[in-house]
Amino acid sequence: MTTTTSHIPEHVPESEGPDGGVAAARPARLIHTESTTEIPVHLLFREEPAASSSAPPAEVKLRPAVVGHRPPPEQAEQPEKSAKSAKSAKDDRDTRDIGLRARPSAPGVDPEIAERPARVLPGIAGVLAGTFGAAGCAVTAWWSGVLPPLAVEALGVSAGTGGLGPAQWASFAGAGALGLFGFGGLARGRTGRAWVLELFGRYRGTVRATGLLWVNPLLLRRRVDVRLRHWRGDPLPAADRGGVALRVAVLVVWRVRDTARATLGVEDHQGYLRACVEAALLRVPVAAPGAGRGAVQATQDALTRLVAADAGPVGVEVCAVRPLRVEYAPEVAAAMHRRRVAALDARHRASVVGSVVDSVEDTVTRLTMRGLLDLDDYERRTLVKDLTVAFCAGRGDTGA
Known part of the structure; x- marks a missing residue:
């Protein structure tokens, strides 16, 4: 809080005496605290006439100063702010209560449909x-x-x-x-x-x-x-991260949690669950055949969360959605098979060439270091060429 001081001189000079001398100045001190922001002070001076020239200087008598105290702006605005904050808090609470009362227990389902025990x-x-x-x-x-x-x-x-x-x-x-x-x-x-x-x-x-x-x-x-049930459907259409068409057979572990919503909320909760699984497979990219365990687990978690969120409002609890068999769609199966074969062949050739080069290098190095051969550059290149052809032919015959 900023302290404001009024423009009042620290020393108020006394009036001149009859001898023309100036009396000593008396300090008139004002106390300013942090709670004071503006203090209008009107000092009214009144001189008493001196009886004689030899009399002491007339004493300055001060009338009581009228001090108008006004609270600081922060304190003046505090009650108004408190009233506004209380009103806004009340409005927020009322709005929240109305929202809770108006919000249905499950989206898309009559909020009055909820399981409760019957009287038997x-x-x-x-x-x-x-x-x-x-x-x-x-x-x-x-x-x-x-x-x-x-x-x-x-x-x-x-x-x-x-x-x-x-x-x-x-x-x-x-x-x-x-x-x-x-x-x-x-x-x-x-x-x-x-x-x-x-x-x-x-x-x-x-x-x-x-x-x-x-x-x-x-x-x-x-x-x-209401028992824990397993549902294994036919292969359903899906796609991987690259947009390649797939056919996925899934295993769904589920059970009925709210019998009222499962029976009265939808016409057939099993058909509704199947529709939720089909929609989730079209929205979640499925791990392609041959993907790692981490990709398969990520796909399973995403499918489970999505199907559980869609089937929850109708009283069906989904525990897990597991892809059992993932294969390419018939229209792309042949092309993807050739692609995989080509990739495997390329990896095999690279491994064969790498092993042959390592064998030739090891052979030439050992012959040279032991002093069995003293070859110039031309002879060394010829020997490397012959050894490479021999090793490649040998590996081709053995099927390595």
Whole structure:
């Protein structure tokens, strides 16, 4: 913070006395602190008339100075800045909350479609309800007198004589409905399987429990396999970094994570997964046949990330996408085969020539250093030529 001082003289001279002499100056000091930026000071001087010429110099009396203190601009603007910052923070928080509320849980899928557990009862409840319903029907039949004679004799009771009246029909309807609901809602839950329940087209929950259960028989059940699954498709079109057409067979490891979205979000989640794999192969350059392990791993990682991002919104979790077989497309297979053969032949010839040159150099050097031959330049060139032809012919005969 910059300290500002007012233009006020440090010494205020006293008034001249009657003898014309100038009295000694008295210092009038003002204290300036860092919190003071501008201090307007008005010093009003008033002289007292001297009684005689021999009187001492008149004392200068100062009226109380009126100091107007004004806060510095930084402090004056601080409350306004604080109010603005608080308002902006509130606006940002409200905007963020609205964005979170408006943002769907998965792009392209209804945010209301999300897996949640369905309400089911233990299977014993259905068994008891069905048993009571069947017993109620039997008692009503005996009461109305429609119980078969063999059943009456087996039970050792006398046949009822109530007849089929409104009460008997109501009892039949209630007991029958209880029995149908009790036995009709029994279901067996298995490990790795789930049911997606719907009531008149509305999602009512997912059942992942195992064992004997009772599910409302009015609900439509859709069985979904939630186990870890492998899918190996036919060769699909792809391309390498150079744009050469390829055919790639991939292995996809996946499973259903959200049964509601996988069943209700798309018509067929397996077909959707296949479409995601095809799209990823067209967008990611695949390592060409014969590429190194690092290139193959990079291709696998890129495919896995892309397919997982595309299939995630529909409740499908993709664990890995592995290229199993990579080959050139039929239209370029012959040309690429000739190219690879030519490259292999060129590498083979280079290795043969290099080994022959090394052998000739070693032979000539050893003969010369041991003193077995004393050759001039012409004889040395002739010997090198003959040895080169001999070594090349020998390697050609052995197939090296």
